[in-house]
Amino acid sequence: xxxxxxxxxxxxxxxxxxxxxALRDVSLRIEAGEYLAVMGPSGSGKSTLLNLxxxxxxxNAGHYRLEGRDVxxxxxxxxxxxxxxxxxxxxxxxxxxxxxxxxxxxxxxxxLAGVAPAERAQRVAQALADFGLEQRAGHRPExxxxxxxxxxxxxxxxxxxxxxxxxxxxxxxxDRSTGQEVTALLEALNAGGTTLxxxxxxxxMGARARRRVLMEDGAIRRDEAVAPAAP
Amino acid sequence: xxxxxTLRFAAAAALGNRLRSxxxxxxxxxxxxxxxxxxxxxxxxxxYVVGEFAALGASLVIVLPGRTExxxxxxxSFITSTPRDLTVxxxxxxxxxxxxxxxxxxxxxxxxLSSGGRVREAxxxxxxxxxxDLRKMALSAGRFLPREDFSRASGLAVIGETLRAExxxxxxxxxxxxxxxxxxxxxxxxxxxxxxxxxxxxDEMLIVPxxxxxxxxxxxxxxxxxxxxxxxxxxxxAQREMETILRARHDGELDVTLISQDAVLGxxxxxxxxLTLGVAGIAAISxxxxxxxxxxxxxxAVTQRTAEIGLLMALGASGRLIRTAFxxxxxxxxxxxxxxxxxxGHAGAWAIRLAYPVLPAWPPAWAxxxxxxxxxxxxxxxxxxxxxxxxxxxxxxxxARR
Numbered sequence: 001x002x003x004x005x006x007x008x009x010x011x012x013x014x015x016x017x018x019x020x021x022a023l024r025d026v027s028l029r030i031e032a033g034e035y036l037a038v039m040g041p042s043g044s045g046k047s048t049l050l051n052l053x054x055x056x057x058x059x060n061a062g063h064y065r066l067e068g069r070d071v072x073x074x075x076x077x078x079x080x081x082x083x084x085x086x087x088x089x090x091x092x093x094x095x096x097x098x099x100x101x102x103x104x105x106x107x108x109x110x111x112l113a114g115v116a117p118a119e120r121a122q123r124v125a126q127a128l129a130d131f132g133l134e135q136r137a138g139h140r141p142e143x144x145x146x147x148x149x150x151x152x153x154x155x156x157x158x159x160x161x162x163x164x165x166x167x168x169x170x171x172x173x174x175d176r177s178t179g180q181e182v183t184a185l186l187e188a189l190n191a192g193g194t195t196l197x198x199x200x201x202x203x204x205m206g207a208r209a210r211r212r213v214l215m216e217d218g219a220i221r222r223d224e225a226v227a228p229a230a231p
Numbered sequence: 232x233x234x235x236x237t238l239r240f241a242a243a244a245a246l247g248n249r250l251r252s253x254x255x256x257x258x259x260x261x262x263x264x265x266x267x268x269x270x271x272x273x274x275x276x277x278x279y280v281v282g283e284f285a286a287l288g289a290s291l292v293i294v295l296p297g298r299t300e301x302x303x304x305x306x307x308s309f310i311t312s313t314p315r316d317l318t319v320x321x322x323x324x325x326x327x328x329x330x331x332x333x334x335x336x337x338x339x340x341x342x343x344l345s346s347g348g349r350v351r352e353a354x355x356x357x358x359x360x361x362x363x364d365l366r367k368m369a370l371s372a373g374r375f376l377p378r379e380d381f382s383r384a385s386g387l388a389v390i391g392e393t394l395r396a397e398x399x400x401x402x403x404x405x406x407x408x409x410x411x412x413x414x415x416x417x418x419x420x421x422x423x424x425x426x427x428x429x430x431x432x433x434d435e436m437l438i439v440p441x442x443x444x445x446x447x448x449x450x451x452x453x454x455x456x457x458x459x460x461x462x463x464x465x466x467x468x469a470q471r472e473m474e475t476i477l478r479a480r481h482d483g484e485l486d487v488t489l490i491s492q493d494a495v496l497g498x499x500x501x502x503x504x505x506l507t508l509g510v511a512g513i514a515a516i517s518x519x520x521x522x523x524x525x526x527x528x529x530x531x532a533v534t535q536r537t538a539e540i541g542l543l544m545a546l547g548a549s550g551r552l553i554r555t556a557f558x559x560x561x562x563x564x565x566x567x568x569x570x571x572x573x574x575x576g577h578a579g580a581w582a583i584r585l586a587y588p589v590l591p592a593w594p595p596a597w598a599x600x601x602x603x604x605x606x607x608x609x610x611x612x613x614x615x616x617x618x619x620x621x622x623x624x625x626x627x628x629x630x631a632r633r
Contacts, residue, residue, distance in 0.1 A: 056545060056626040077549045084547020095542045095630065099247040109546045111236045156546070 001068045003163065003195055004030040004053065009062035011048050011218075022048040023059070024218045030197070032163065035190045037209035038199045045218040046199045047168060053197065054087050054166045055079040067163070084113050088157030088194075090186070092169035094149045096141040096156075102148075103128060103137040106155045113160065127155040131185070147178035154185055164195035171205060183208065232552055241559035248532070252564055255521075255528045259568020259606055260575055262518035266602035267576025267594045269514045272583060273507030275592030280503060282591070284496045290332075290463045291365065292470055294325075294456040294477070295488040315481050316452035319381040319441055322359075324476050330460050330469035333361040336381060337455040338444040344437060346398045346409040353394060355411060355437045357444020365457050368433060373405035373420030376440055384442035388416035392424040393434040411437060412447050466491055511598055515605060521568070522609025529561050529617035533624075540621050541629025550622035557618035558611065565610025569603045576602070 011023035022045045030036060038046045051057040052064065055071060064072045071082060089095075096105045107124040115123075128134050131151045141149055150170065157165055167186060171179030183205055190196040200206055214222040232240070245252045296317045322336035338357035343350060356362075360378040363370070375389055388409060395404045407418050416439060425433045445451055460469035470489050478485045533540070540553055576594060583592040 051627045054545065056630070077551070080544065080547050080549040083545065089545045091630070095538065095545075097539055097542070099243055108543075111240070112232050112543065112546055112548045112552065114233055114236075116233075117236075160547075 002029040003032040003034075003067055004028070005063075005065040006052075007063045007065075009052065009059045009064065011045075011052065011057070012060050021218050023052070026062070026218075026220055028213070028220065028223075030195060032195055033190070033193050035187070035196045035210045036198070036213060037206040037211070038197065038213045038215060039201060039203075039206045040215035040221075041201070044215040046215050048218075049215070050166050050168055050197065050199050053164075054089060055083050084109065085160060086163045088160065088162040088165045090150070090153055090157050090165065090167040090170045092172040094141070094146075094153045094173070096149055096152060098141055101138050101140055102133055102144065102152045105141070105152055106133075106159055108156060109160045123159060127159050131155045145178075146174050147181055150174060150178075150182050151185065154182070154189075158189060158194070162194065164197060165189060167196070167198045169200055169202075170198065171200070171202060179205075232548075232556075237552075237556055237559055238563075241556055241563055244532075244536075244556070245560050245563055248535075251528055251532070252567075255525060255564050256568040256571055258521040258524045259518075259565055259610065260570075260572035262514070262521040263569050263572025263602045263606050264575035264579060265514040265517050266511055266605075267573065267599055268579035268583070269510040270507055270598035270602075271576070271580035271592040271594035272590075273503065273510045274595045274598070275580075275583070275590040277500065277503035277507060278591045278593075279589060280499045281496060284492050284499065289492055289496075290460045290466055291492045292458045292460060292466065292473065293490045294321075294458060294473070295490065296452070296486070298486050298488055315486055317456055317487065318451060318453060319445075321477060321480055322441075322453065322456045323381055324480055325456065325458055325473055328469060328472035328476055330465040330472055331458055332461045333365055333459040335359050335362040335365050335457045336441045336453050337362075337457060338441050338448065338450070338452075339454045340444065340448040342412045342437075342447060344394070344398070344409055344411050346407065349398055351394075351397065353435055353437050355439060355444055355447065357439050357441040357447075359441055361459075362438070362457070365459050366433075368425060369423040371421050371423040372403075373418070375420050376438065379440070381440075382442050383440060384446050385440055386414060386416045386443065387419050387440060389420040389422060389438040390418055391422045391432070391434040391436045393432075394437060395421045409437075411439070414443070414447055416443075463493075466493060507595070507598075511601070515602075518602065518605045518609055521606070522613040525561055525565065525610045526613035526616060528564075529557065529614050530620070532560070533557065533617050533621045536621075537624060537629045537632045540624050541626050541632070544624070544626035545630060554618045554622040557621050558614050561610050561614025561618070562607065565607050565614075568610070569606035572606065573599065573603060 006028040009026040013020045103124050107120050110120045128137050211225045322334050326334045335358045342355045344353050360376050363375045404418050460466045580592050
């Protein structure tokens with residue numbers, strides 16, 4: 001049983017009277033611990049695929065089995081629980097809550113899940129240490145650099161110890177060296193066993209993944225496993 | 232999310248935009264304060280009037296000459312002549328009614344007073360010994376009119392505080408003489424200062440025996456007869472006995488009007504109570520307006536924080552959790568508004584009491600509870616729609632917003 005199994009997924013958006021076929025007959029199997037890059041031109045359906053994988057969107061047809069369980073038929077609240085426990089998101093624009101400090105942003109998923117404050121504080125402290133953010137715990141996002149912000153976002157995405165990490169252009173808003181730092185961080189998490197799925201159109205980042213899925217017009221054009229790039 | 236965390240999260244969200252929250256709290260507090268102040272004013276007026284009447288005595292019946300009929304034309308209307316006057320003999324006869332405790336005849340007029348070269352005009356009240364207790368007045372010096380026959384015109388006088396100060400200054404007043412018109416009176420007592428009461432200022436009054444006043448004004452009629460029943464329960468019986476006595480004395484015709492404090496008091500109580508309710512209702516409109524403002528502000532907040540809502544959903548927040556968070560935020564702002572309004576309202580009522588000490592402007596408890604309750608209900612009620620809108624956002628589209 002693969003961790004993620006997509007079968008004949010269709011996703012159609014209606015814009016006025018025209019229909020946009022965002023995903024056409026997409027089938028995909030991803031094993032636990034894989035490092036996968038989804039690539040392709042804009043409008044090819046990469047982000048839609050990522051939203052579907054993250055249970056933020058529902059397909060019009062097809063089945064999505066996550067860890068053997070069909071999640072397409074779950075109610076919105078049940079999907080929220082699955083997101084909370086199994087899925088971590090990293091966004092291009094970080095999506096930090098501006099009025100909360102770095103530590104509070106990292107602790108947000110724990111708070112939403114109802115984890116007791118004492119345990120929360122301990123786990124947040126550990127995450128701050130793991131991501132080298134101890135000095136920045138009380139700072140608000142506007143007081144952090146881009147790299148620090150993305151590190152806070154990654155810490156937040158992993159604080160619930162999810163099975164998979166979905167990253168949408170995680171380095172898109174960062175300069176080259178910070179981007180590499182963040183990439184290394186994500187790869188380290190993947191090395192620890194977390195499935196890493198990255199949407200990018202940065203060929204350098206794509207080249208580092210062990211499996212590349214190329215999308216075009218909502219369909220998978222190429223799906224190739226490659227030997228890991230030399231570090 | 233635990234309740235404490237929800238509260239903290241909502242409070243942080245409310246404090247995140249200070250100006251918006253402050254304006255909303257202000258609007259809500261003005262509404263609550265308006266209800267509190269206006270009902271304090273209305274209820275204060277009611278209590279003032281009721282208090283004034285109660286000061287006259289709850290078991291008091293006032294007899295007026297003449298009868299106001301609202302029953303239309305009856306056979307009696309064609310044979311009656313002008314009403315007979317009230318006389319001191321009527322007053323003396325009323326004293327024989329078993330339910331009557333005290334009787335004070337009243338003859339009133341103005342006269343020029345003079346003493347020691349000082350002259351002024353003042354109200355002269357002719358009455359009897361019982362008047363002091365009937366009106367619940369007190370003396371600061373000397374004694375009141377002696378108990379004697381209503382027809383004895385002795386030259387005694389009791390003066391009010393203002394008259395005492397104006398005529399005798401710091402010297403003793405009791406025992407001095409004062410002229411009223413062409414009569415020489417001996418001052419035997421001074422009334423304790425009492426201030427204004429229902430248009431009669433007892434501080435500027437000169438009280439003499441009723442016969443003296445009638446002689447002074449050359450009349451044998453009375454202005455009023457004030458009667459005190461033996462307690463409040465005896466009021467009805469006293470009124471019936473008095474009607475019987477007066478009918479018999481006035482050739483079988485009841486040509487007087489009896490007014491009891493109870494009836495007047497009840498009417499004023501009802502009128503002013505209704506007035507207070509009306510004023511509270513008008514003030515409550517501002518609360519409804521504040522409620523709409525709450526909705527507007529919360530809708531803006533949902534729009535402003537769309538990306539944040541999307542993020543919370545991505546992080547595993549259910550729709551209910553987001554709805555609760557926004558509702559709690561609206562509730563917190565409403566509670567803050569109600570609390571500030573409560574304090575503002577009480578400060579306003581306090582200022583009114585300071586400016587008009589005679590007015591007991593305390594907001595009634597029901598009005599305060601209703602104002603605060605309405606504030607919370609409108610705040611929550613108008614917060615539901617924005618909260619639902621937030622919870623129903625599509626996470627993908629919400630996240631796409633910056």
